[in-house]
Amino acid sequence: MKKITGIFLILTFAIVGLFTAFKSMADDKKPFQVKEFTLNGAGKLQAKTSGGSIKVTGGSGNQVKVMVFVTPSNWKRRMEAPSPEALAKYTIDVRQEGNTIYAIAERKERGWNNENGLNIGFEIEIPQQMACNLRTSGGSISLESVTGEQQVETSGGSLAFKNIKGNMDANTSGGSINLANYQGDLDAKTSGGSINVDDASGRLKVHTSGGSIHLDKVAGDIDAHTSGGSIHAEVQRLGKYLTLETSGGSVHATVPGGKGLDLDLEGNRVKTALTNFNGTSDTRRVKGTVNGGGIPVKMSTSGGTTELSYRM
Template sequence: MKKKLFLSLLWALVVTASVYAQSDSPYLTKTFSGRSLSNLRVETSGGSIAVVGDQSSGVKVEMYIHPNNWNGKSTLSKEEIEERLEDYIITIREEGNTVVARAERKNKMNNDWKRSLSIGFKVYTPRTFATDLRTSGGSIRIASLTGEQHFTTSGGSIKANDLSGNIKGRTSGGSIEVANCTQYIDLATSGGSIKANELEGQISLKTSGGSIALTSLNGDIVATTSGGGIRADGIQGALNTSTSGGSIRMSNLAASVKARTSAGSIEADFDRLGEYVSLSTSAGSVRVNMPLNKGLDLDLRGNKVSIPLKNFDGRADKDRVQGSMNGGGIPVTLSASSGSVYVN
């Protein structure tokens, strides 16, 4: 618990520093004290969003403005900002039990980047709060919340920390970092890597263009990538992972594991076996270190298969081992279409 608290506080400081790096102070601040407030909706087309659940009560919204990177200016005067804001509709208000913060251009077909602004929001809420966050041109940072959290960005990264509940996030152009989250976690990116640490529950992590690193996860886990390697350490529960473009390295496993790759090798080190082991590769070898004192049903295939067999009943050839050890039990399927299989 102390470790999680320290990481949460450290992450909040990082979020604060990153937001203040855009501007020394918020352009606008509004506070809401309604007791019935329980939801937050933030939308912006050109900036980042940060939400931290550190308020004892009430909601504080800060709006930050700085020049869009396309227009070549690092700072704007107050007069320039006010003049350019005439092109935008800014909404910061209560709507029922929801606080709404929205920045949108009046003319969405206007592509004059020289006049465009990057408008970002940082919001402080109570711990128990639901969010719906959307940005087309910035990153999303979200921390220290319990409830339903939905967040989407088309052009930035996602960092999520210390969340509990139904968590769903999407990005089309950035990486994902997630830590200290529980219950239902569903995160996906089309253009970046994924780093996940200290998660528990039903977990889905998907990327089409990057690597995946998993550390200390416990639950029903799906982690897939089409364009990178996969590393996993300290996994409990059940892991289903695959890649079309890299190797898979797994250590300190105490889980049921299904892992597949089309373009690399697989290494797996088990502290304790789960209900099954299924590892397959089309373009590499499979190397496994696991306890062999349990009842196992073996089906091992490769150009060469090497395993120390004791109390074995079945077929054992150079390229195929099929049968039971210690009376049979846990199914262990290892396959290397163009490589070797090594156990212990």
């Protein structure tokens, strides 16, 4: 037994060591190409790639720095330099036109050969005031410390946002969406992951077909839908409405107390305090007004408990 345990520990340390070595090599990876530009006023960024991730970070000044990272998509060759034959199959276009920066990586011919395919990603440093259009079909996208109109889309990865001011459309078909410190109108959709929002205000519309939704310290007009998980919302300030709907889990919300509300709560079981209530209620449905009515609050689930709590 001791011998087996010893062998297991040796294998574990070997795997951890190999992983650490690969991670260190990846962290030390040098960019394939670096270009810098100067903007004159608020700018726009157009970044698109079909086989890699995009990371954009805002900062002070009027400088833009675009770093291009190229690695073989075949995992057995991830630590190798891309071959000239593989590079010849792609177009990498990084340029400035007026106050618009383009960072585009495209395969010249359709079809996919994993043996000679490449992952081409961007890490871009931009001024804080910048409108971004970011698209990739093969990786994740992160955006941080930026003010302006944002459009973000990926078919094969997660989305992460932090310190964003401005309206944003965000879509992914294959990952989760995580957002922190946001102000503006948000329309976020995913077909394959959870949505987590922390400290956000504005018109917040989030939808997922394959995960849970967690809203913490949110304020404004809130509309959240999921077909495959639970919803939890800590609402600091109610806007024009609060709508939370799921087909596959429980729904829980905490809202400020003492407000006039129009309640429409439905679930396998409904739990809430009914003070100054006028309407109808039973264990599965509550419909009516609280404190004379006012803000519509609709919460429903087909597969769990609906619970509305009040914070005094």
